[in-house]
Amino acid sequence: MKSLQKTEELQILALNAFSGATGPMAPDVAALVERRRRSFGAASVLFYDEPLRIVRAEGATIHASDGRAYLDFYNNVPTVGHCHPKVVEAVRAQLGTFNTHSRYLFDVAHDYAEKLLATFPAELSNVVLACTGSESNDLALRLARKVSGKAGIIVTRAAYHGNTATVTEVSPSSYKTGAPPRHVRTVPPPDPALFGNDVAQGFADAVKAEIAALEADGIGFAGLLVDTIFSSDGVYADPPGFLKTAVEVTRAAGGLFIADEVQPGFGRTGEGMWGFSRHGVVPDIVTMGKPMGNGYPMAGLVTRPDILDTFCADVGYFNTFAGSPAACAAGLAVLEAIEEDGLIANAARVGRHLTARLKRLQARAPITAVRGAGLYLGVEFGTEKGPAPDIAKGLINGLRDHGILIGAAGRYGNVLKIRPPLCVTTADADVLVDALEELLA
Amino acid sequence: MKSLQKTEELQILALNAFSGATGPMAPDVAALVERRRRSFGAASVLFYDEPLRIVRAEGATIHASDGRAYLDFYNNVPTVGHCHPKVVEAVRAQLGTFNTHSRYLFDVAHDYAEKLLATFPAELSNVVLACTGSESNDLALRLARKVSGKAGIIVTRAAYHGNTATVTEVSPSSYKTGAPPRHVRTVPPPDPALFGNDVAQGFADAVKAEIAALEADGIGFAGLLVDTIFSSDGVYADPPGFLKTAVEVTRAAGGLFIADEVQPGFGRTGEGMWGFSRHGVVPDIVTMGKPMGNGYPMAGLVTRPDILDTFCADVGYFNTFAGSPAACAAGLAVLEAIEEDGLIANAARVGRHLTARLKRLQARAPITAVRGAGLYLGVEFGTEKGPAPDIAKGLINGLRDHGILIGAAGRYGNVLKIRPPLCVTTADADVLVDALEELLA
Numbered sequence: 069m070k071s072l073q074k075t076e077e078l079q080i081l082a083l084n085a086f087s088g089a090t091g092p093m094a095p096d097v098a099a100l101v102e103r104r105r106r107s108f109g110a111a112s113v114l115f116y117d118e119p120l121r122i123v124r125a126e127g128a129t130i131h132a133s134d135g136r137a138y139l140d141f142y143n144n145v146p147t148v149g150h151c152h153p154k155v156v157e158a159v160r161a162q163l164g165t166f167n168t169h170s171r172y173l174f175d176v177a178h179d180y181a182e183k184l185l186a187t188f189p190a191e192l193s194n195v196v197l198a199c200t201g202s203e204s205n206d207l208a209l210r211l212a213r214k215v216s217g218k219a220g221i222i223v224t225r226a227a228y229h230g231n232t233a234t235v236t237e238v239s240p241s242s243y244k245t246g247a248p249p250r251h252v253r254t255v256p257p258p259d260p261a262l263f264g265n266d267v268a269q270g271f272a273d274a275v276k277a278e279i280a281a282l283e284a285d286g287i288g289f290a291g292l293l294v295d296t297i298f299s300s301d302g303v304y305a306d307p308p309g310f311l312k313t314a315v316e317v318t319r320a321a322g323g324l325f326i327a328d329e330v331q332p333g334f335g336r337t338g339e340g341m342w343g344f345s346r347h348g349v350v351p352d353i354v355t356m357g358k359p360m361g362n363g364y365p366m367a368g369l370v371t372r373p374d375i376l377d378t379f380c381a382d383v384g385y386f387n388t389f390a391g392s393p394a395a396c397a398a399g400l401a402v403l404e405a406i407e408e409d410g411l412i413a414n415a416a417r418v419g420r421h422l423t424a425r426l427k428r429l430q431a432r433a434p435i436t437a438v439r440g441a442g443l444y445l446g447v448e449f450g451t452e453k454g455p456a457p458d459i460a461k462g463l464i465n466g467l468r469d470h471g472i473l474i475g476a477a478g479r480y481g482n483v484l485k486i487r488p489p490l491c492v493t494t495a496d497a498d499v500l501v502d503a504l505e506e507l508l509a
Numbered sequence: 510m511k512s513l514q515k516t517e518e519l520q521i522l523a524l525n526a527f528s529g530a531t532g533p534m535a536p537d538v539a540a541l542v543e544r545r546r547r548s549f550g551a552a553s554v555l556f557y558d559e560p561l562r563i564v565r566a567e568g569a570t571i572h573a574s575d576g577r578a579y580l581d582f583y584n585n586v587p588t589v590g591h592c593h594p595k596v597v598e599a600v601r602a603q604l605g606t607f608n609t610h611s612r613y614l615f616d617v618a619h620d621y622a623e624k625l626l627a628t629f630p631a632e633l634s635n636v637v638l639a640c641t642g643s644e645s646n647d648l649a650l651r652l653a654r655k656v657s658g659k660a661g662i663i664v665t666r667a668a669y670h671g672n673t674a675t676v677t678e679v680s681p682s683s684y685k686t687g688a689p690p691r692h693v694r695t696v697p698p699p700d701p702a703l704f705g706n707d708v709a710q711g712f713a714d715a716v717k718a719e720i721a722a723l724e725a726d727g728i729g730f731a732g733l734l735v736d737t738i739f740s741s742d743g744v745y746a747d748p749p750g751f752l753k754t755a756v757e758v759t760r761a762a763g764g765l766f767i768a769d770e771v772q773p774g775f776g777r778t779g780e781g782m783w784g785f786s787r788h789g790v791v792p793d794i795v796t797m798g799k800p801m802g803n804g805y806p807m808a809g810l811v812t813r814p815d816i817l818d819t820f821c822a823d824v825g826y827f828n829t830f831a832g833s834p835a836a837c838a839a840g841l842a843v844l845e846a847i848e849e850d851g852l853i854a855n856a857a858r859v860g861r862h863l864t865a866r867l868k869r870l871q872a873r874a875p876i877t878a879v880r881g882a883g884l885y886l887g888v889e890f891g892t893e894k895g896p897a898p899d900i901a902k903g904l905i906n907g908l909r910d911h912g913i914l915i916g917a918a919g920r921y922g923n924v925l926k927i928r929p930p931l932c933v934t935t936a937d938a939d940v941l942v943d944a945l946e947e948l949l950a
Contacts, residue, residue, distance in 0.1 A: 103623070106634070109635035122607050122614070125607035151606065156601075164601075167591075167592070168586070168591075178548065194549065199806045231648075231826060233675040381685075386552075388642070389641060393563075
């Protein structure tokens with residue numbers, strides 16, 4: 069249980085994992101931790117030295133067995149809010165009616181596919197549904213390699229794209245030791261601290277250099293795969309448009325641009341549905357995951373028909389649970405909830421408020437940057453000695469004592485990651501920043 | 510939409526896929542097919558020339574928009590019955606309470622893990638939850654390769670184990686053209702027609718020869734991965750125990766034995782929960798999928814702690830949707846329904862009845878074998894000219910006209926695959942065999 073994966077998702081765990089100490093735990097929690105150790109063994113990972121035992125959740129609030137209500141600034145899966153009534157009812161109704169695989173016809177699949185595709189540029193007119201973001205990225209890599217005829221993939225230095233054998237190769241943040249295989253090359257994140265004012269050109273030049281290296285090594289270049297808000301690298305969103313040059317470089321070299329929207333997608337940036345659109349680019353493939361069903365396991369990718377045709381001529385793709393009626397009902401309810409609850413505008417509004425307050429705090433705290441878009445923000449801690457993961461770790465634990473759940477990101481784990489359900493309010497944001505002010509004082 | 514994958518799951522499609530013809534379709538069905546073509550493109554696969562538009566389902570019955578009720582002899586995902594009230598209510602209740610990822614504690618995860626692990630031999634004391642059988646097999650291959658330090662995997666000739674990049678490599682039935690990569694070797698299925706009376710020794714010898722070939726090629730042997738009822742190869746269940754010799758050969762060569770229980774697992778063979786136990790072996794890794802949540806997307810593997818420890822020391826595993834409260838609630842309800850509804854005994858009883866009637870039919874029909882265990886049966890069609898997929902195809906379409914849904918399997922697609930929800934009755938079985946008799950007359 070002490071073995072931890074160093075991924076975007078698990079970065080916090082490297083800082084703050086279950087230590088095995090049972091001394092201070094409430095008896096009910098200690099008993100569950102022991103049961104967990106026995107059944108789930110080395111693959112089990114838990115948040116906090118004394119993990120939360122959850123009893124219920126709604127909106128942006130999680131209620132635990134310690135009798136406390138925690139404000140959730142960590143979880144992006146319940147993107148429209150924990151237990152959103154609309155999503156719960158849609159899935160409930162469908163599960164009680166029928167829930168088969170997708171080789172039969174059912175109306176909700178088409179209502180969903182059409183509503184989802186309408187949020188994308190017209191070129192991206194085909195959708196393939198899967199169950200997890202990992203499966204989506206696994207398939208995206210197969211598409212890119214088939215279409216390009218090459219194997220080489222470029223990702224960022226602390227990228228996390230999922231957990232299959234193939235996707236782990238392109239997730240350097242998952243490696244405890246060692247380097248990526250030869251057909252996977254990494255570039256630094258689009259960090260102004262590295263590239264100065266022209267992040268676009270600097271990032272594109274880094275991509276260009278790795279393309280050349282892949283060609284020189286006889287591997288060839290299949291595509292560039294990035295999370296369009298660079299979450300696991302530490303959250304890099306600005307200036308909007310900086311990705312365009314790297315995408316041009318990618319296309320000029322015959323590669324495909326794959327936008328991983330698992331993190332920024334479904335309205336989180338407060339500037340439309342997708343992170344890539346902030347950059348004025350149209351990807352060849354867009355992958356989706358976590359927030360897509362608000363917790364119902366579903367994921368997928370959209371792409372151009374010519375790409376899918378080329379792939380399917382050779383092998384095809386079928387996924388038993390994917391695109392089931394319940395998944396489509398969940399996905400449709402999520403899209404409707406984003407609209408009806410005005411969540412994109414809310415992400416923009418609360419994000420602006422948070423950013424402004426965090427920037428004021430920056431003047432009197434060891435904060436080296438406040439970055440992000442909408443409700444995906446990164447607060448980077450550092451001192452004259454460099455990155456300060458200890459400050460981030462201390463805050464994660466301190467905020468829990470204040471009834472706030474949050475995590476960390478970045479290569480050094482020194483970036484506090486603000487990624488709440490999109491229904492949080494400016495009052496919730498004030499609770500977070502008030503607590504940060506108190507803890508940093 | 511006409512591009513079809515030749516997999517176990519899709520074998521029927523190669524026989525019987527949507528042809529693109531819209532002439533005879535009901536207008537509502539034709540409209541959905543057209544919407545499907547537009548949104549899902551080349552990756553879309555549908556059953557039957559005029560696909561079923563489903564409106565509701567319960568037990569072993571699917572109701573379609575043509576006003577008919579179809580008896581379901583195809584679907585093993587709703588293993589305890591379509592829309593089983595116990596499973597539906599368990600998921601409904603959990604979705605409305607909370608449904609987070611597994612890095613918090615919640616009681617249902619432990620109730621489920623313990624009940625699941627209690628069905629396995631004591632050595633297999635750790636469980637890792639995933640979302641799909643593909644993810645489970647992908648992880649199992651990573652475990653086997655890490656523990657053995659080798660890459661070579663042996664599977665059967667028409668194996669299907671899932672759809673990730675890595676698992677597709679070990680799924681020869683998915684290839685439209687070409688051969689497996691060098692680190693994947695195939696053996697014939699354990700078919701008495703190939704190996705005579707000593708299937709155990711014949712199959713083990715075939716495995717031994719491929720191990721030697723892997724060693725000779727400098728690749729080395731990581732493990733043997735088989736579906737313990739060999740579904741996609743055409744269903745091979747007898748004699749119980751025949752796998753034991755191949756497992757001994759595998760272990761003697763330092764390889765791991767991975768039992769893929771996606772098809773036979775959860776009671777389908779009518780002889781206990783798992784297909785491997787019929788063979789008197791304890792696998793190193795057991796993978797599970799389809800029936801695990803009766804349609805709620807969930808899957809996983811069980812293994813020994815020493816195997817998981819070795820893997821996690823290097824990388825670890827986390828899967829966002831896996832082991833969520835709703836998944837665990839679904840899985841627990843499935844295990845309880847199997848017990849409460851007496852489904853293993855029912856699978857044995859109805860399977861015996863079906864087998865007896867099919868064997869009587871064999872005397873006066875072009876049936877070359879009736880094989881299987883419990884409610885996983887294969888009826889192989891052939892003439893003096895060899896395998897007869899056309900007969901199987903004709904029966905699949907003919908049975909649909911009789912209100913019965915069924916599919917095909919086997920390298921040649923000539924094996925009718927009987928794989929219904931485990932709640933079918935002997936009366937349902939009689940409806941199937943009566944229709945077969947009529948169609949074959």
